[in-house]
Amino acid sequence: MAGEVLDGVTSDPVRLGWMAGAPPLPEKRILGARADHMRFPMIRWSYSNMRSFCPTVRVAANGDGTPFPRALRSDLGGVRFTPLGADSETTVEDSLLSAFTDGILVLHRGEVVYERWFGVTGPETRHIAFSVTKSFVGTLVQMLVGEGRIDLAVPVTxxxxxxxxxxxxSATIGQVLHMTSALDFSEEYGNPNSGIGAYSAALGLTPRPASYTGPHNLWDYLTTVPGAGTHGEQFVYRTPNTDVLAWIITRVTGQPFAEVLxxxxxxxxxxxxxxxxIVDEIGSPFAGGGLNLRLEDLARFGEALRLGxxxxIPASDVERIRQGGEPERFNKQGYPLLGGWSYGSQWWHAHDNHGCFSARGIHGQTLxxxxxxxxxxxxxxxxPTAANGANDPHSLPAWRALAEALMA
Amino acid sequence: MAGEVLDGVTSDPVRLGWMAGAPPLPEKRILGARADHMRFPMIRWSYSNMRSFCPTVRVAANGDGTPFPRALRSDLGGVRFTPLGADSETTVEDSLLSAFTDGILVLHRGEVVYERWFGVTGPETRHIAFSVTKSFVGTLVQMLVGEGRIDLAVPVTxxxxxxxxxxxxSATIGQVLHMTSALDFSEEYGNPNSGIGAYSAALGLTPRPASYTGPHNLWDYLTTVPGAGTHGEQFVYRTPNTDVLAWIITRVTGQPFAEVLxxxxxxxxxxxxxxxxIVDEIGSPFAGGGLNLRLEDLARFGEALRLGxxxxIPASDVERIRQGGEPERFNKQGYPLLGGWSYGSQWWHAHDNHGCFSARGIHGQTLxxxxxxxxxxxxxxxxPTAANGANDPHSLPAWRALAEALMA
Known part of the structure; x- marks a missing residue:
């Protein structure tokens, strides 16, 4: 396959036979020891099977959940839109392949109107949510703020x-929550010398080099992140902020993070x-991106936020979340496709005329x-690309087109 | 604590503070990289938390289970018996501490009459079952035999x-099922040069030495186990037999083992x-001992067997399981406390006047x-001791005394 560029169809993990057979052929094995599970196209299989690569803890459901009613609409896959920067239209259905979608659920007024599954991913799959995890963390923080147990104005220390x-x-908890803390940390995926590379090594999501002498867990790592600049001046997306929040939640409640969640x-x-x-080697949560959950449970979280x-989640906490952050501090980050947006309470806010807000994770995870x-x-x-700038040109107009079709 | 011998009370993991706090104190951390999770007294915590040390896959329940009714009897803890080889009586309650019990459930006619939890273990805990796992595997084999999909008379090959x-x-599937295969393999826990040491290294339950050049998964390992002697002559307890069975189940059904289960x-x-x-690095099941489950679900499996x-499980399959193995082949193994017993279909059979049979795993796991x-x-x-000979002197007479109390 050297030189072949795999697309949403040709990278299908069933088609490629990853981990199929007993045992899988050597060339079809996805080995954590080689960090295969974090490389395309193997991620098309591994992101639906992360617990077989990583230490994990259970986030327990009650066992009394009921699925959303289905009111599937056969017209929605054919909804047409023009991707950002493109000359011609495409359809929602085609855009799923462009985004290397593993699964999608669309709820309208609490009913599932569109549902598609690809590859090895299905309704029971716990798929990694990556930074969508952060929006669960931010929501918990705002709930504890509402209870007076966290004060956003006080220093983290x-x-x-x-x-x-x-x-x-020297940052306040609020600055960490809204990611306006000023740190010497770069979120540059794929570069082991970047901040996120050091973070990943401490977490241990992939094997550490034998010469590694850095921290062996996330909380030790957080104590090593240097500052740079003045807190509160601008939004810069930096994952370790969220792990500080989870540490605060754990300290304030006296409970493990997974239990609070x-x-x-x-x-x-x-x-x-x-x-x-996913947890690190001392059981600290990978709060920046380690939640693996059913897609319908992600939709349920979104529906809860939509309905106050x-x-x-107390309505006043939801209201504070939906206020978002400050677009002027956000724009300095220079996301070309997200002009006028903000980041607040670990959520992304479009500040558009529909009041849209979103949880986003690398490789296309979306609420x-x-x-x-x-x-x-x-x-x-x-x-294949971590940054969501790679799928936003299709995804953002697709969500808008779906919204308009549902409102028609 | 040097030199101090910890007993069932003083080794309590809550009392010792293992993994408590955010983060745990360095001296209270249980690190997989140091193989702490397999050493006493850390096992009092880790055996209830194995998924945070090992790669795992889900064995999915339906979500429609209902707990057994509770009809707790306050007298059962005080039931008295004389441990094997002892001069004086003890009580069931005291014997729980002697066995370093993490949890116990006693069902009588389908109701829970006795229930105790210790340390970090509770009703929702998934505790490692070790070789109790084998009895699930043997049961699945007999179910497939009943369907004509496995023939015990044919060679494994x-x-x-x-x-x-x-x-x-050169062994038949039946010889592997009843563990009368003749192998050059010693089940000597704690010796890295023993058969079970090589097995564990292939499985990767603890870190492999840097110099390790052996197999990196269980199925590759199985192909390296040498023969010694003549199959079918005597029972010798050897864990890899069970992994061969799981491989057969996987091959025959075309499904992953966890899905079949x-x-x-x-x-x-x-x-x-x-x-x-628990799975190895290519996702093969640790069928010899890697199931982690709720204690009440283990009891439910036992109750199903008891009730045919x-x-x-088709009644005829249960009947074949309950026939057990051949005591004369078993006795050659020389278990001093298990005279007259047999091993058949991956179950232990007492051949006593109550027709008792049992699933047993190291460190005291029991059905x-x-x-x-x-x-x-x-x-x-x-x-602290792997071999069940260490707790049998208390446990076996305790079960008998409980039985007599319930029949009184």
Missing amino acids: SVIPELDGSGFG SERLWQPLGMLGDADL GLGV WIDPVAEMVVARFASH | SVIPELDGSGFG SERLWQPLGMLGDADL GLGV WIDPVAEMVVARFASH
Whole structure:
């Protein structure tokens, strides 16, 4: 296959035979020891099977969840739109392949109107959500703020004294929540010398080089992140902020993060299944991106946010989340396709005329909430490119076109 | 704690503070990289948390299970008996500590009459079952025999040609099922040069030495096990037999082992929760001992066997299982406390006047079925000694005393 560029069809993991057979042929094995599970096209299989590569803990559901009713509409796959920067139209259905989609669910007024599965991914699959995880963390933070147990105005060190001396030491919890902390950390995927490379090595998601002498868990790592600049001036997307939040949640509640997530969201929202949360070698949560869950449970989280929290997340907390961040601080980041957006409470806010907001994870993980269209889109994907700039030209207009079709 | 011998009370993992805090103190961390999770007293915590150390796959329950009714009897903890070889009596309650019990459930006529939890183990915990796993495998084999899909009389190589040339090559599937295959393999725990040491290295349950050049998965390992002697002459307990069975199940059904276990037992029996199955680096099941499950689901499996299979396991298959093996072939193994017993279909058979049979795993994992007393005992433990000879002097008479108390 040297030189062949695989697309959404030809990279299908069933078609390629990854891990098929007993045992799989040597050339069809995806080995964690070689970090295969983090490389395309193997990710088309591994992102649906992360617990077989990583240590995980259970995020327990109640066992009393009921699926959303199905009211499938055969017209939605054919909805047409023009991708950003393109000359000609495409369809929602075709755009799924462009995004290397593993599964998609569209809810309209609480009913599933569109549902598609690809490759090895199905309704019971726990697919990695990557940074979509952050929006669960941010929501928990706002719930604890609402209860007066977290104060966004105080320094991080008032809860986590261990972070004194790190770049987080002089930031407030609010600055960490909204990612306006000023750190010497680059979120450059694929570069082992970048901040995210050092983060990943500490986490241990892929094998560490034999010469590695850095931290062996996330919390030790966080104490080493240097500061750079002045907190609060601009939004810069940096994953370790979220791990600081999870550390704060754990310290404030006195409970493991997975237990907080289970008791405060998974059980009361009636999630259909347990989730798998990746942990580091001392059991600290990979809060920046380690949640593996059923797609319908992701949609359920979105539907809860759309409907003001359903009594599980207090409405006033949802309101604070939906206020978003400050677009002027966001624009400095220079996302070409996200002009006018903001990042707040670990959610992405479009500030468009539908009041859309979103949870986003690398390789195409998406939760898109359109309150005006009463629509929630949940999508898992395994796009070869980590940054969502690669699929946004298709995805963002697709969600808008779906919204308009549902409102027609 | 140097020199201090920890008992069932003083080794309590909550008391010792293992993995407590955010983060745990360095001296309270249980690190897989150091193989801490397989060493006493850390096992009192780790055996209830194996998925945070090992790659696992899900064995899916249906989500429609209902707990057994509770009819707890306050007198059962005080039931008295004399441990084998002892001069004086003890009580069931005290014997739980002697066995380093993590949890115990006793069913009588399908009701829970006795239930105790210790340390970090509770009703939702998925505790490692070790070789109790084998009895699930043996049951699946007998179900496939009943369907005519496995023939115990044919050579292993008729299903797994890859095993030609190994010690299994000339054995029948029946000899592997009843562990009368003749192999050059020693089940000597704690000795890295023993057969089980090589098996563990291939499995990767603990880190391999840097100099390791052996197989990197169980199925490759199985092809390297040499023969020694004549098949069928005597029972010798050797774990790799079970992994051959799982390989056969996988090949015959064309399904991953975890899926077979889910579809044929977990879902139809109405198990309360998903189980976690440890896998090696190519996803092959650790069928010899890698099942982690809720204690009540273990009891449910026992109750199904007691009641003739409940229509899930055909009654004729249960009957073949309950026939056991041949005591004369078993006695050559020389278990001092198990005279007259046999091993058949991956179950232990007491051949006593109650027709008791049992699933047994190292460090005290037990499923004990007493058909005459209409009793099932399920116990998880983390005894410092692997071999069950260490807890049998207490456990075996305790089960008998409980049976008599329930029949009184």
